Amino acid sequence: MLEIRNLSVEVAGNLIIKNLNLDVRRGETMILFGPNGSGKTTLIKAIMGFEGYSIKEGEIIFKEKKLNSLSTEERVKLGIGIMHQHPVKIRGVKLHQIAEFLCPDREKIKKFAEQLFLEEHMHRDINIGFSGGEMKRAELFQVILQEPDLLLLDEPESGVDIENIGIMGKILNDYLKNKDKSALIITHTGYIMDYLSADRGCVMFEGRIWCMGNPKEIFESIKKAGYLKCKECYAPQRVK
Amino acid sequence: MRHRELNEILKSEDKDSVTSAGIDLSEKTRSASFLQEDNMVKFYKSKMEGVEILGMEEALRRYPETKEYFGSNFKLLNREYPEDTEGGYYIRVSKNRVVDLPIQACLFLKRAKFSQKVHNIIIVEEGAKVYLITGCASSKSANEGFHLGISEFFIKRGGHLNFTMIHSWKEDVSVRPITIALMEEEATFVSNYICLKPVKDVVMYPTAILKGEKAKAIFNSLILAHPYSFLDIGSRVILKGENTQAEIVSRGVSLGGKIIARGHLKAENKNVKAHLECRGLILSEKGTIHAIPEMESDYRDVDMSHEAAIGKINKDEIEYLCSRGFTKEEAQAIIVRGFMDVEILGLPDLIKREIENLEEKTLKGSF
Numbered sequence: 001m002l003e004i005r006n007l008s009v010e011v012a013g014n015l016i017i018k019n020l021n022l023d024v025r026r027g028e029t030m031i032l033f034g035p036n037g038s039g040k041t042t043l044i045k046a047i048m049g050f051e052g053y054s055i056k057e058g059e060i061i062f063k064e065k066k067l068n069s070l071s072t073e074e075r076v077k078l079g080i081g082i083m084h085q086h087p088v089k090i091r092g093v094k095l096h097q098i099a100e101f102l103c104p105d106r107e108k109i110k111k112f113a114e115q116l117f118l119e120e121h122m123h124r125d126i127n128i129g130f131s132g133g134e135m136k137r138a139e140l141f142q143v144i145l146q147e148p149d150l151l152l153l154d155e156p157e158s159g160v161d162i163e164n165i166g167i168m169g170k171i172l173n174d175y176l177k178n179k180d181k182s183a184l185i186i187t188h189t190g191y192i193m194d195y196l197s198a199d200r201g202c203v204m205f206e207g208r209i210w211c212m213g214n215p216k217e218i219f220e221s222i223k224k225a226g227y228l229k230c231k232e233c234y235a236p237q238r239v240k
Numbered sequence: 241m242r243h244r245e246l247n248e249i250l251k252s253e254d255k256d257s258v259t260s261a262g263i264d265l266s267e268k269t270r271s272a273s274f275l276q277e278d279n280m281v282k283f284y285k286s287k288m289e290g291v292e293i294l295g296m297e298e299a300l301r302r303y304p305e306t307k308e309y310f311g312s313n314f315k316l317l318n319r320e321y322p323e324d325t326e327g328g329y330y331i332r333v334s335k336n337r338v339v340d341l342p343i344q345a346c347l348f349l350k351r352a353k354f355s356q357k358v359h360n361i362i363i364v365e366e367g368a369k370v371y372l373i374t375g376c377a378s379s380k381s382a383n384e385g386f387h388l389g390i391s392e393f394f395i396k397r398g399g400h401l402n403f404t405m406i407h408s409w410k411e412d413v414s415v416r417p418i419t420i421a422l423m424e425e426e427a428t429f430v431s432n433y434i435c436l437k438p439v440k441d442v443v444m445y446p447t448a449i450l451k452g453e454k455a456k457a458i459f460n461s462l463i464l465a466h467p468y469s470f471l472d473i474g475s476r477v478i479l480k481g482e483n484t485q486a487e488i489v490s491r492g493v494s495l496g497g498k499i500i501a502r503g504h505l506k507a508e509n510k511n512v513k514a515h516l517e518c519r520g521l522i523l524s525e526k527g528t529i530h531a532i533p534e535m536e537s538d539y540r541d542v543d544m545s546h547e548a549a550i551g552k553i554n555k556d557e558i559e560y561l562c563s564r565g566f567t568k569e570e571a572q573a574i575i576v577r578g579f580m581d582v583e584i585l586g587l588p589d590l591i592k593r594e595i596e597n598l599e600e601k602t603l604k605g606s607f
Contacts, residue, residue: 050559072562082563088556092578098564125578142564 001026001182002047002150007058009039009046009207016042018207019058024150027179029196031215032186034204035227040186041085043204044152047184048082049075062150081148083139085155085186089127095138096122102145109145116141116167132159140168144175151176151183157192169195190219205231246273249282254348254379260437260601261375261408262594263346269590270373272331274345278354279326290337291370292330293345296359299330306330309361313392313420316449321359321390321418328358328390331372333399335365342371342404342591347389349378349413355386362391364399364427371591372401376415377408385413393421395429397452402586404432406598409439411468417444425452425481431459432585433473434595436602438466445474445502450484459488462580464602465497467526474502474532479512486514491580494520494527501529505544507537516546521553521579523572573603 002024009017016039024030034040046053047060049072060067067075095118099109113119116137127135136156143151156172157165173196176183185192193215201215203222210231211218222230247265250258255265267273272286272293281295299306314321329345349356364370378385387409395401401421409415421429429448448457459475477486492499505514520529533546553575561571580603582595 048563050563051555071568072559073565073567076563076565084560084563088554088560090557090560090575090578092581093557093561093574094578097574098561101566102564146564 001028001063002184003061005059005061007046007060008056009042010054010056011042011052015056016207017046020208022202022209024182024184026182028200029176029183029185029198031193031198031201031219032184032204033201033218033222038204039207040204041154044082044154044184044186047075047080047152048072076146076148079149080152081143081146081150082152083136083143083154083156085158087127087135087139089125091125091128093126094123095126095141098126098142099145102142112141112145115171133161133164136160137164137168140171144171149181151181151185153183153185155186155188157187157189165191166195172196190223193219203230246275246283246285249275249277250348254350257377257379257408258346258348258375260598261346261377262373262404262406262591262598263344263375263377269341270344271339271341272343274329274331275348276327276329276346276356276358277348277350278356281327284329288339290334291339291343292332293343294330296325296328296330296361299361306361309363309392309394310359311392313422313449316422317420317447322357322388325357325359325388325390328360330361332363333365333368333370336367337365337370338368339370340588342373344373344375346375346377347387349382349385349387349409351385352381352383353385354382355388357388358390360389360391362393362401362403364393364395364401366396367398368396369400370402371588372403373591374403374405375408376405378410378413380410382410383412387413387415389417391417391419393419393429395421395423395427397424398426399424400428402430402432404434404585404587404591404595406595407433407435407439407442408437411438411466412440414440415442415444417442417446419444419446421446421448421457423448423450423452423455423457426454427452428455429457430586431457431475432587433459433461433463435471436462436464436599439469439471441470441472443472445476447476447478448486449478449480450486451480453481454483455481456485458486458586460584460586461490461492462582462599463490463492463499463501464580465492465494465499465527467496467524469497471497472500472502474504476504476506477514478506478508479514480508482509483511484509485512488516489584490518491584492518492520492529493576493580494522494524494529496524496526498528499530500532502532502534503546504534505536507539507542507544510539510541512539513543515544518546518548519579520550521576522550523552523576577603
C-alpha cells in the first residue's frame with residue numbers, strides 16, 4: 001500500500017529524515033514509536049506533501065503511484081487521510097461544511113456526529129473554542145468520513161480523557177477491521193493500542209527507522225528501559 | 241404605471257445583473273418593489289397595507305409634508321446636498337406595522353456615460369419593523385456610468401429598519417451614496433453594505449444620528465475589492481441620546497484593489513456604548529487595505545472600543561483544508577466566504593440564504 005524508499009526530507013534547511021525505508025501493507029496497522037524530535041511528524045507531513053517538507057532523495061509510493069510531485073489534495077484523493085496532532089483553527093469555516101464536502105450522505109454525517117458527541121460542534125467555526133479532546137474527536141470524525149485507504153494518525157489520543165479514548169478507539173478499530181484499510185499511527189502513551197490490534201511497530205531515531213517488530217513488545221521495552229536503552233538494542237528485526 | 245409586473249420591464253440581458261443585486265424579479269418574496277432605470281421611475285408597487293412606495297416626484301406631489309423631510313437630515317448636520325436629483329424612492333411604513341417580507345428597491349444604470357442621481361426617503365413610523373433591500377446594478381451597456389444616491393432615513397420611536405444595500409456594478413462605474421439616518425427613542429437601524437463585484441470607485445460615509453434615548457445603530461459591510469477597484473467605505477454614528485449604542489463591523493477582502501475602511505464613533509451624551517471592528521484580508525500582492533478607525537467623546541461615562549486586523553490567509557489554514565481534499569483555490573474560497581460572514585448582517589433566513597448564494601456565485605468566479 002505504502003512504500004517509502006531511501007527517503008530524505010529537509011525542513012528549513014535541516015535534514016530531518018535520513019534515507020528512511022518503510023512499508024505499510026494493505027490492511028496493516030503499523031505503530032510508529034520514537035522520542036521527541038526523531039522525525040515522526042515530519043515523516044507524516046512529508047507523506048501528505050505539506051509545504052516546507054522537501055524531499056531531497058528517495059521516493060514515496062502509494063498504491064504503486066509515486067507521490068513525490070503530487071499536491072496534498074491529489075494524495076488525499078488517492079486515498080490518504082490524516083488526523084493532525086495540532087489542528088488549526090479556522091474562523092468562519094464550520095465543521096459541517098467540511099463534513100459535507102467529505103461525505104454526501106447527510107444522514108450518515110448526522111449519526112456519526114452523534115456517535116462522537118459532536119452535534120453541537122457542527123455549526124461552530126472549526127476548532128475555535130474546542131477542548132483538546134473535542135479537537136481530536138473532530139479530527140477523527142473528518143478523517144473517517146473521508147474513508148481513506150491509509151490513515152495517518154499523529155498522536156490521536158494526546159489530550160483525550162480515558163472515556164473518549166474508548167469511544168475513539170472503538171471507531172478506529174471498527175474502521176480498520178476492513179482488510180483493505182491500513183494505518184500508520186504515532187503514539188507516545190500507547191493507550192490507543194488497547195483498542196485496536198496493531199500488526200507491527202517500529203521505532204524511529206534520528207530520522208531513520210531503527211527497528212521493527214511486535215508493537216506491544218516494543219512498547220513494553222520502551223516503557224521499561226526508555227528510548228536510550230531501546231536505541232542500544234540491536235534487535236534481530238533491526239532495519240538495515 | 242405602464243407595467244403590472246416588475247419582471248416585464250427589464251431586457252433579458254439586464255435581468256442577471258439586477259438579480260445579482262438581490263432583486264427578486266418575481267416579487268414573490270417581497271412585500272413591495274420599486275425600479276428606476278437611469279432617471280426614469282419605471283415601477284412601484286406595494287402588496288401590503290401600511291407599506292407605501294412611490295417615486296419621489298409623485299410623493300412630493302401627493303404628500304406635501306414630504307418636503308419637510310426632504311433635505312432635513314442634511315440641515316441637521318449643516319451639510320449641503322446635491323439638488324439636481326431625478327427620481328429616487330419614497331417609502332413609508334405605518335405605525336406598528338411589522339413587515340416580514342422585505343421591500344425591494346432597484347436603481348439601475350442602463351445608458352453609457354449617464355449620471356444617475358436619485359434622492360430617497362424612508363420613513364419608518366413608531367413601532368414599525370421593516371427590511372429593505374436596495375439593489376444597485378448596471379447594465380453591460382452602462383460604460384463609464386455614474387451613480388449618486390442620496391438617502392434620508394427617519395426611524396421613529398421604537399421603529400426598526402434593516403437596510404441592506406447590495407452593489408453590483410462594473411469596472412468603469414463610479415458610485416457616490418450619501419446616507420443620513422435620524423433615529424428617535426429606542427429606534428434600531430441596521431445598515432448592511434455588500435459589494436462583491438468589480439467597480440471603478442465607491443466613496444461613501446453613511447451617518448446615523450442617534451437623537452433619541454436608547455436608540456441603536458449597527459453598520460456592517462462585506463467588501464470584495466477586485467483589481468483596479470477603489471472602495472472608500474466608512475460608517476459614522478453620532479450618539480446624541482443618553483444610553484444609545486452603536487456597532488460598526490467591516491470585513492474587507494482585496495483581490496488586488498484598494499479598500500479604505502473608515503469608522504467614526506462620536507459620543508455626545510453619557511452612558512453610550514459603541515464598538516468598531518475592522519478586519520481585512522489581502523489576497524494579492526497588489527492589494528491595499530487601509531483601516532482608519534476614529535472615536536471621540538466629550539463624556540467620561542462611555543464605553544467605546546475598537547479592534548482592527550489586516551493580513552493574509554494563514555497558509556496552515558489552506559494546508560489543513562487541502563489535507564481534507566480541497567484544492568488550494570477551493571480552500572481559499574471557503575475561507576474567504578467564512579470571513580465574509582453573512583451571519584453578522586442580522587437578516588432573516590430567506591435573505592440570508594439569498595446573500596449566501598450571491599456570495600458563493602461571485603467567489604466561485606473570483607479565484
